[in-house]
Amino acid sequence: MVHFVGAGPGAEDLITVRGARLLQQADVVIYAGSLVNPGLLKGTKAGCKIFDSAKMTLEEVLQKICRAEAAGLMTVRLHTGDPCLYGAIREQMDALEAKKIAYEVCPGVSSFCGAAASLKMEYTLPDISQSVVLTRMEGRTKVPDRERIRSFAAHQATMVIFLSAGLLKSLEKELLAGGYDRSTPAAIVYKATWPEEKLCRCTVGGLAATGEREGIGKTALIIVGDGVAQKDYARSKLYDPGFETGFRKVCPKSTP
Numbered sequence: 224m225v226h227f228v229g230a231g232p233g234a235e236d237l238i239t240v241r242g243a244r245l246l247q248q249a250d251v252v253i254y255a256g257s258l259v260n261p262g263l264l265k266g267t268k269a270g271c272k273i274f275d276s277a278k279m280t281l282e283e284v285l286q287k288i289c290r291a292e293a294a295g296l297m298t299v300r301l302h303t304g305d306p307c308l309y310g311a312i313r314e315q316m317d318a319l320e321a322k323k324i325a326y327e328v329c330p331g332v333s334s335f336c337g338a339a340a341s342l343k344m345e346y347t348l349p350d351i352s353q354s355v356v357l358t359r360m361e362g363r364t365k366v367p368d369r370e371r372i373r374s375f376a377a378h379q380a381t382m383v384i385f386l387s388a389g390l391l392k393s394l395e396k397e398l399l400a401g402g403y404d405r406s407t408p409a410a411i412v413y414k415a416t417w418p419e420e421k422l423c424r425c426t427v428g429g430l431a432a433t434g435e436r437e438g439i440g441k442t443a444l445i446i447v448g449d450g451v452a453q454k455d456y457a458r459s460k461l462y463d464p465g466f467e468t469g470f471r472k473v474c475p476k477s478t479p
């Protein structure tokens with residue numbers, strides 16, 4: 224059996240209870256060494272074989288998994304954050320299906336959630352934005368034309384940009400070309416929830432200069448939108464005394 228497990232954003236105790244249990248039980252762990260906190264491997268059992276996939280190809284990863292399967296061993300494939308985002312798990316799952324190897328996926332806390340927690344931020348503020356765009360700049364992996372940053376920028380929704388910390392100059396240009404004002408609040412979150420985390424609040428017009436000043440070129444998320452300021456929002460309807468829900472009736476006395 225193979226388990227794809229989300230390791231969480233960085234801090235060792237931000238893996239799920241299920242993920243930690245699977246790690247304890249694993250005979251083989253293949254982890255994404257570039258981004259997964261190696262501290263998570265402390266909980267593995269004696270004799271567990273550990274491989275860093277940062278130095279391996281897909282074929283080599285699959286070979287390790289197949290060997291473990293043939294020997295009746297349990298493998299954990301440990302991915303950073305949640306495996307559903309930029310995790311390259313589909314190609315692994317398809318290969319396992321072709322070989323009739325059973326697998327399951329255990330979710331994790333994505334770095335975009337870790338970054339919001341570190342910034343003490345709610346992405347979906349009433350009257351500001353009710354949507355979050357998770358996207359990236361084009362790198363070696365192509366981004367479809369219809370998903371350019373500048374077209375998403377037209378929505379002015381909260382945007383969280385992955386895999387783009389090394390492209391801050393062009394990201395800034397794209398955001399401005401898409402209609403964000405230079406003064407729109409933004410943040411660069413480096414290694415959210417790791418001990419060396421850095422939170423840099425800035426504006427869209429200051430993204431590149433901030434990244435350069437702070438020496439940030441990788442492992443960061445860029446968060447953009449009026450929501451980053453966490454101001455001028457409307458209070459929630461859900462907890463409004465004058466608003467009835469299936470769980471709570473309006474009580475005239477509690478209306479201020």
Ligand code: SAH
Nearest residue numbers: 232304305309333334385386414415443444
């Ligand atoms: N599956 C992961 C994303 C993998 S792609 C997730 O759910 O978070 C790798 C990119 O994620 C990095 O380039 C960076 O943009 C972002 N990232 C991963 N961990 C991060 C962290 N702790 N802090 C900030 N960004 C992080």
